[in-house]
Amino acid sequence: GCSALVLGHHREDILETFFMNLFHGGRLAAMPPKLLNDDGDVMVLRPLAYCAEADLEKFAGAMKFPIIPCDLCGSQDGLQRNAMKAMLDDLEKRMPGRKDTMIHAMTNVRPSHLLDRKLFDFAALNETLTRQDVPDDI
Secondary structure (H helix, E strand, O other): OOOEEEOOOOHHHHHHHHHHHHHHHOOOOOOOOEEEOOOOOOEEEOOOOOOOHHHHHHHHHHOOOOOOOOOOOOOOOOOHHHHHHHHHHHHHHHOOOHHHHHHHHHOOOOHHHOOOOOOOOHHHOOOOOOHHHOOOOO
């Protein structure tokens, strides 16, 4: 067997996966740059996670590397990943820098500001909290 699996997912793959999970799976999840598999025996690595797809295409062109399309990754016509890609491209055209901001947001998560009861015990909150009981980021 192997102890590590290195994949070529880039920034746009991560964002597309995040929105597919959000819109179709009802969860906040993406693909982390480093993840230990469920069995705990293989480290999954995505060294290009913060690289823009366009930058990788330019680099591949400059180095004369072939770009080989993936028929297994959801890039076929009519699939949801294409809809997410189009949505993100439209956002980036109308508001430049949004993709960078979204990736940054994934590194700056505030669990207490979300609605997940497994992460934050909302029922335990009571009206007698004082200011020193409340974190500064609220």
